Structure formats: C-alpha cells, structure tokens
Amino acid sequence: MTGCATPGFRAGAPEGAIDVIAHRGASAYAPENTLAAFALAADMKADWFELDCTLTKDGEVIVIHDSDIERTTGHLGRVKDLTLAQLKALDAGSWKDSTFAGEGLPTLAEALDLAKERQIGVYVEIKNSDDDNQLMTEIIHMTDGHDRLRPRIKRQLLSMIRDSGSRNFELTQKAIELVRDRDMERQIVIQSFAPIVCAVALIEAPEIRTELLASKDEKKPHHWPLYLRWAELLEPAGFNTNNDTLDEALLAQFHAQGMTTAVWTVDDEADMKRLAQWGVDAIITNTPDVCLQVLEAEGKR
DSSP: OOOSOOTTTTTTOOTTOOEEEETTTTTTTSOTTSHHHHHHHHHTTOSEEEEEEEEOTTSOEEEOSSSBSHHHHSOOOBGGGSOHHHHHTSOOSTTTOGGGTTOOOOBHHHHHHHHHHHTOEEEEEEOOOSOOHHHHHHHHHHTTTOSSOOHHHHHHHHHHHHHHTOHHHHHHHHHHHHHHHTTOGGGEEEEESOHHHHHHHHHHOTTSEEEEEOOOOTTOTTHHHHHHHHHHHHOOSEEEEETTTOOHHHHHHHHHTTOBOEEEOOOOHHHHHHHHHHTOSEEEESOHHHHHHHHHHTTOO
C-alpha cells in the first residue's frame, strides 16, 4: 500500500508512506473548516485537508461540522433551517482568535477551488443529514445472504434510497456534481459515517474514492457489527476509525479485506509513532506540521 492517496494523485509515493490529513484544516492553529485553515494545511505541506459538509435550507452545500451554528459562530440556529446567505453573513473565525475575525463559513465549491489551486487533496466528509435507520434496516434485510452488492442489487438499492427522499441522497449527489464540475475526481476522497452516503457515492461515482467512517461505542455495541456488515456489502476503498477503536489486529483485518485505514484524531506524538509502526495508511490530525515531522523521523514519508 502507498497510503490513502487516490491512484495518480500522489504518484511515486514510496511503499509504506503514510499520508497526513489535516483535520478540518490545520485546525490547531486556525478556525476549523475555514479557508484559512485549509490554506494553512497546504502551507504546511499536508497531503490532504479534511472538511465536513451538509445542506443549507436552500439546498446549497456548506462546510461546517456541527448541525447547529452556536459553537463556531456564537449564534443560535440549525444549519438546515438557515439559507446560504444567512450562513455567509456569520463570523466563524473570532471564536478561535481575533486575528481571524470575519472568517466565514465556506461553501464546498469554495473549498474545492482552493484545493485545486493549491494542489492539495481533500477528504470530503459528508455529514449524516437525515434519519435513515428504517431505510438501512430494509437494505440489510434485502441483502441478507449476499456477501457483496451485485449490479442488480445496486440498482435496486439506489432506487430505494432515491425514493426514500433522504437528504443524504441529495447532499451526496450535489457533492459529487461539484467535484465532477472541477475535474477533481482523482483529488478527492468522500467519506461518511452514513452508510447511505457511502452507498450512493460508490454506486453513482465509482471514479471517486469512497471510505467508510465508524468507531466502537460502548453504549451502542450493536452498531459496530452493522458497520462491519456495511463494509462487507459496499466494499469501500477504506475503513477509517478513531484512535481508541483501532488495534493491530483490526488494522490487519481491514488490510486483508483490501481496505486502507486512516485514523482520527491523532495529536499526540507517541500515538503518531505507534500508528506509524503499525502501518496505518493515513493519520488525521489537527497538527499536520507535527505529524509530518514525526513520520519523517520514523521513515514513513
């Protein structure tokens, strides 16, 4: 494996190289999910920056992590209840530092344009934007006895998702369109905790790398086997999990299934060294500069 890079984007990366993904941009130093944080990640020579996106009230794709705006703007309200114009009027930088006053919430289009100009990859995390539990249960039942999605089942599954009216379908379609409009298919990875998002991306846009996000939750232990089942069915390019969930055996399992693994959110240098020694494919970090230094010292760059 040569890291999580989409084929052709980091051509020539040495065997065993580990990619560095700037979590919500270089968010230890700049306000998360802003153009300032993404530009800083590029300045620091990260391989990728990661962002979160969801839909506004008027159907635009905006970059923000939370479902509400209070934490990063100081205002009250849910993203899905606000228009793009209303969201664009907010200051999403001052909470981090006064030097970032006036830094706004970018659209996915603006973030992609910056990445294309700066030649940095983008991990586009599509947020779970609807309650698809009933739909997912129906799909799991429909695919019982199948170890993967055959073409006929893919068509049936996509039809079920489309007919459900899920906002996840609309959001994923719009994100794909924005990537294709910029000819950035080989510069982008789509990832999501929502299996429905991953299913739509994998079926509708096989030319764009798609990876599944999941972690173990002690309060909901039944969720983890379901994520493993979704990975079996969907066959994503990667299975990404958090630092507390991953161990060497699980990493070996993912690799044996042909999936890469990116680990989040890793800011401790000792954790970076341990994961590098295990042979993870990418590290998602708020401090990409530190991570690059650690990986270089470990001979993983």
